[in-house]
Amino acid sequence: MAELTYRQAVARGLSQEMDRDERVLLLGEDVAGAGGVFKTTAGLLDRFGPERVLDTPIAEQAILGAAMGAAMTGMRPVAEIMFADFFAVCWDIVVNEIAKMRYMTNGQLSMPLVIKSGGGGSLRLGAQHSQSIENWAMAVPGLKVVTPSTPRDVVGLMAAAVRCDDPVLFFEHKGLYAAKGAVPDGEIVDELGRAVVRRPGRDATVAALGLMVPRALEAAGLLATEGIDVEVIDVRSLVPLDTRTLLSSVSRTGRLFTVEENPRLLGWGAELVSLAADECFWDLETPCRRITTPHIPLPSADNLEDAVLPSVARIVEEVRKGVHT
Amino acid sequence: MAELTYRQAVARGLSQEMDRDERVLLLGEDVAGAGGVFKTTAGLLDRFGPERVLDTPIAEQAILGAAMGAAMTGMRPVAEIMFADFFAVCWDIVVNEIAKMRYMTNGQLSMPLVIKSGGGGSLRLGAQHSQSIENWAMAVPGLKVVTPSTPRDVVGLMAAAVRCDDPVLFFEHKGLYAAKGAVPDGEIVDELGRAVVRRPGRDATVAALGLMVPRALEAAGLLATEGIDVEVIDVRSLVPLDTRTLLSSVSRTGRLFTVEENPRLLGWGAELVSLAADECFWDLETPCRRITTPHIPLPSADNLEDAVLPSVARIVEEVRKGVHT
Amino acid sequence: MTLPLASHDYGAHPTVLPPSVTARDRLQVPQETRIDLYRRLQELRQFEKRAYDLFLQQLVKGTSHLSLGMEAIAAGFGAAMRKDDYTFATYRGHAHTLSRGVPMAPVLAELLGRANGLMGGKGGSMHLTSVEHGVMGSYAIIGAHLCVANGAAWSAKLRGSGQVAVCFFGDGTTNIGAFHEALNFAAAFRLPTVFVCENNLYMEYTPIRDVTAVERPAADRAAAYGLEPLHVDGNDADVMYTTAATALARAREGAGPVLVEAVTYRHGGHSRADPGKYRPAEEVAAWQAYDPVHLYRDRLTRLGVAEEDLARIEAEVGRRVDEATAEAKSGPLPDTAEAFTDVWADGGSSWRN
Amino acid sequence: MTLPLASHDYGAHPTVLPPSVTARDRLQVPQETRIDLYRRLQELRQFEKRAYDLFLQQLVKGTSHLSLGMEAIAAGFGAAMRKDDYTFATYRGHAHTLSRGVPMAPVLAELLGRANGLMGGKGGSMHLTSVEHGVMGSYAIIGAHLCVANGAAWSAKLRGSGQVAVCFFGDGTTNIGAFHEALNFAAAFRLPTVFVCENNLYMEYTPIRDVTAVERPAADRAAAYGLEPLHVDGNDADVMYTTAATALARAREGAGPVLVEAVTYRHGGHSRADPGKYRPAEEVAAWQAYDPVHLYRDRLTRLGVAEEDLARIEAEVGRRVDEATAEAKSGPLPDTAEAFTDVWADGGSSWRN
Numbered sequence A, B: 001m002a003e004l005t006y007r008q009a010v011a012r013g014l015s016q017e018m019d020r021d022e023r024v025l026l027l028g029e030d031v032a033g034a035g036g037v038f039k040t041t042a043g044l045l046d047r048f049g050p051e052r053v054l055d056t057p058i059a060e061q062a063i064l065g066a067a068m069g070a071a072m073t074g075m076r077p078v079a080e081i082m083f084a085d086f087f088a089v090c091w092d093i094v095v096n097e098i099a100k101m102r103y104m105t106n107g108q109l110s111m112p113l114v115i116k117s118g119g120g121g122s123l124r125l126g127a128q129h130s131q132s133i134e135n136w137a138m139a140v141p142g143l144k145v146v147t148p149s150t151p152r153d154v155v156g157l158m159a160a161a162v163r164c165d166d167p168v169l170f171f172e173h174k175g176l177y178a179a180k181g182a183v184p185d186g187e188i189v190d191e192l193g194r195a196v197v198r199r200p201g202r203d204a205t206v207a208a209l210g211l212m213v214p215r216a217l218e219a220a221g222l223l224a225t226e227g228i229d230v231e232v233i234d235v236r237s238l239v240p241l242d243t244r245t246l247l248s249s250v251s252r253t254g255r256l257f258t259v260e261e262n263p264r265l266l267g268w269g270a271e272l273v274s275l276a277a278d279e280c281f282w283d284l285e286t287p288c289r290r291i292t293t294p295h296i297p298l299p300s301a302d303n304l305e306d307a308v309l310p311s312v313a314r315i316v317e318e319v320r321k322g323v324h325t
Numbered sequence C, D: 001m002t003l004p005l006a007s008h009d010y011g012a013h014p015t016v017l018p019p020s021v022t023a024r025d026r027l028q029v030p031q032e033t034r035i036d037l038y039r040r041l042q043e044l045r046q047f048e049k050r051a052y053d054l055f056l057q058q059l060v061k062g063t064s065h066l067s068l069g070m071e072a073i074a075a076g077f078g079a080a081m082r083k084d085d086y087t088f089a090t091y092r093g094h095a096h097t098l099s100r101g102v103p104m105a106p107v108l109a110e111l112l113g114r115a116n117g118l119m120g121g122k123g124g125s126m127h128l129t130s131v132e133h134g135v136m137g138s139y140a141i142i143g144a145h146l147c148v149a150n151g152a153a154w155s156a157k158l159r160g161s162g163q164v165a166v167c168f169f170g171d172g173t174t175n176i177g178a179f180h181e182a183l184n185f186a187a188a189f190r191l192p193t194v195f196v197c198e199n200n201l202y203m204e205y206t207p208i209r210d211v212t213a214v215e216r217p218a219a220d221r222a223a224a225y226g227l228e229p230l231h232v233d234g235n236d237a238d239v240m241y242t243t244a245a246t247a248l249a250r251a252r253e254g255a256g257p258v259l260v261e262a263v264t265y266r267h268g269g270h271s272r273a274d275p276g277k278y279r280p281a282e283e284v285a286a287w288q289a290y291d292p293v294h295l296y297r298d299r300l301t302r303l304g305v306a307e308e309d310l311a312r313i314e315a316e317v318g319r320r321v322d323e324a325t326a327e328a329k330s331g332p333l334p335d336t337a338e339a340f341t342d343v344w345a346d347g348g349s350s351w352r353n
């Protein structure tokens, strides 16, 4: 058992998989010589050499095109898109090519690749470097989407993503890179499509992702002191979605709250709430509530950013209000 | 009153606005000399000249960048992105620049521009030329999003879009281009953010967009013969969203069905259902149901495409089943 | 190649006048390769004509983009490529697909939306793919596939397989961002990618010249990637064959990417809906007169191939096109359950448990 | 300019050795312009140093990208631009913003996230904008703003205003697709856009040379857009001023876009978090020795400007930086209600009725 930071866990996960399978490659801007601008790939160049760990030009379409072409021809590349916001400059390759190719070719082509990226706010980086865009990816058939919230999960989900024969968008949360956590020794491999109940509870289900998981847990602790017993589920994987774990929890508690960092409209919670409002309709005791960033771009000033991202206080307040509706 | 096709209505709407305001410009691939690959801009080059109607290279980032820069400096450009699927090649300019600039600059910059585009399926064009991506845009703060379903609305909403000081994504439905409808003479100007009740009803609210509106209406006619009285609402504008019209209808009927062409996860209906499941919670009599394309890319063969897009038969069946839940 | 200027509504544009092609009779191309090239030209020509007929009969669904008039490029590359090389094509990809040896029937059946189509009816005319024949997809959104071809080339390089990735695209594609990213990436990492610009002088309706800063949309950009400008006659199958052979050899031996600009012309419109009326009649006529199939037939005749041998090839190909048509037409519609397969590697489309 | 090669871990890279700058003393730049240029150099230098100090004091939030060592480019262009010309900058945009006359205090306050910040704390260091001064935004995602600058140039052309749009970007930006689209678009439509590549030899940590197919990332691409290659010494304020004046005049008179590559170097790391250790010490030292501020001070001395006049400018600027710092620091935090304004033209953020 080692205590690792979330960022170290990324390198550990990649290392585990690159050791195991020499078809696993890594490419992206500054991922090799510099070990990544977030230092999530530190040491990999030394360990696996410049053939397998490649510093690229600033050309995200070229990066993902290279990953896709390599994946189609026997490799298992991991490409980095430095900030999740930058997916927008290569969105075509992601949504129109990578996501659709297996289907359009009637299964002739396989797309075993991972796109890792740092997403999320709380670092005062403003509107173009802070977005949580898991919901963009969730809306596109053919993409799998994960966001780990702990160092252990970083390793396990990275391994699962690399071993998956489908394209996986792997969102790291920039606000968690410095967070520490225990990571068991030896190989760790998770399964995609499994949510984890981080805290069992009876009165309400709170589903959260990424940086919102620790906040939801902290809020749950505070709510417990008021006698509200909240179940906190770390969604982890949006596609595939663990509806079994999520919806059975909602049916049991009769209440659903999502805690989402994305802007309000069509955040991932809208899918979950829609599912619950359909499939758990008869079990719901109060309206489902989404706790999100309002539908605005993120401001850069610290107090403004803090005011708009879902905070522990806001989660507490919304759940309290919702439960007592 | 004239009988116009939907495609003619696009040119009529543009013409109306370009006549009125010489700051309105049009640019895109083949929009000038050829009058548009869908013939939605026929005649505009002759009428307004090559300075205001510009054939561009195949360079969607350059097109939208030019539109944005012109909008920031006093013009009111309308840019065409030929197929909605191609938004992916210039998504960065749309979501990271155009959508966020006013906010990031604290209101210093205005973005009075329209991006028109042909979306939607039913033409057997396969996975890369048939997508309905209104939901992609709805998820991004700072963008307004409209899709007209009739020739008259094409004119009225285009005028509203051009006169709006915010960026508007104007989605035309390719499957409706040949559809005819009556268009009143004289200036037509709609208001953004107004849904229209196309058919009043008491038993259920069916919200639809674009090509799904005529299908929903046809389904409503069939359901009426079974004694199910359905209210069909043409959503028209996703942002701003006419929650007043939509949610009051749901509260009245106690039932909501969305008819969406987009793939299932996080279609625009997920937002509407989430809103209803929250704000109309106590009025709902049966679960809200989304009638969507399944979460798959679109196949090209005619019978396959017909099998996956929401059809009149499927709408009838789902509403019937839902109402009797 | 002389490129005198003709003018029409949209501005001034080059028209190729038949150069003294007889000089090219002396190009070093073995006679059997020449026969093979002629067979390919005939296949591509007759296939595309049939596709057009089926469109007129309203049997071809969706859209289709024909290569009529542009066959020499696909023929030349198809003949020169190694069996395991990769082809990356566009929506205008029938010719490139067939020229890698993909049988005609499944291609036609795909255009008809039948279960016996190359992709079971899920892809359509714009996405022809046959991995078994090295056809790694046809791509319908401009630009992306140049980047994707690099990935296959990178993988080939890492595996030391000696494969080359050949990527075909149009003149209009040279102005999109992905072109630039792909060319620089390939050159920076010396990837075995051969980029082939089929310059048919037009995008959909707009002449490339009206919107491009340079005269030769690909060749004049080569230097920006440290590459040699290669500007060749795309209507001459021998030129295309020798160009392809040289380019492939260079890429294969590790000298990095090659960028070829092959000048050609499409006889018809951009896609099924387009009659191509925006082009001046003299321009169309000049290029019709410089038809790659006729040009090559004349050369073979000059080189002593008997008229009856040529006629036999033509008739044989005609028979095969007829057979393929019959086979395609006899295919059933796809089972609608097929719409739900192959989203994921597990064969299905489920996004939840 | 001589560019001998030095080598380090990442490969071989050019190091500028001080050329015989004294020859440039004879450039035709009026004395008062030279004084103005020196004042600008001092402002940019002293401002960035202060920004760095405030970062060390943990008062600057988020990130920031300094132009220390690169001041001559912003100074030269700032001095040459017409008051109503447009500036399009990147996240490394402090210098370009100040050089258009934007006061220091609101810029510093923006870095501190205060209500008196240039954008009220909603943009931050990477998005400095002052429309009033022609600063049409600082853009933090590589590439887009080259396309946006074209739009402003197009609008100026249509309005017949004679304005020029000047767009600054780094060497690393020359490899992204938007660069290509923007350059071709500007050239095809002869837009009055001046593209200025500030080639500081590095992207974030990776040397541009390792990933670029040509030696001069911008100049060697000029021909691909029918443009002249302009490769100049970005550390010499006189060179930058005359280059800017010529480029602006050419664009203004309708001759189309201009692409300038100005070679320079950043003294520090890429952004606040980066100590810049990946660069060989000799390289950093060589460029420190070729500092644009010192170089220019020496020239002015040679040209007879009195030491005390120079010292007075330096002291004056120092005072203004101190005052701006005090003003910025004294600003209140933004009211959190401000987070909900200016999403839409109506001033609000409501997406429903």
Ligand SMILES: Cc1ncc(C[n+]2csc(CCOP(=O)(O)OP(=O)(O)O)c2C)c(N)n1
Residues within 6 Å of the ligand: B029, B058, B060, B082, B086, B089, C092, C140, C141, C142, C143, C169, C170, C171, C172, C173, C174, C198, C200, C202, C203, C204, C270
């Ligand atoms: C990104 C993108 N923009 C626009 C289109 C629409 N489109 C399809 S083909 C075409 C013209 C392409 O011209 P060119 O590259 O010369 O190829 P050609 O069709 O002449 O073979 C256009 C604009 C597209 N498919 N993708």
Ligand SMILES: Cc1ncc(C[n+]2csc(CCOP(=O)(O)OP(=O)(O)O)c2C)c(N)n1
Residues within 6 Å of the ligand: A029, A058, A060, A082, A086, A089, D092, D140, D141, D142, D143, D169, D170, D171, D172, D173, D174, D198, D200, D202, D203, D204, D270
């Ligand atoms: C599309 C995109 N990719 C990557 C980045 C991350 N990034 C920010 S600055 C930078 C380096 C840019 O290098 P250059 O263009 O030379 O400018 P410099 O910082 O040296 O001034 C990178 C890669 C980005 N902002 N946008």
Ligand SMILES: [Mg+2]
Residues within 6 Å of the ligand: C170, C171, C172, C198, C199, C200, C201, C202, C203
């Ligand atoms: Mg073409």
Ligand SMILES: [Mg+2]
Residues within 6 Å of the ligand: D170, D171, D172, D198, D199, D200, D201, D202, D203
């Ligand atoms: Mg740089």
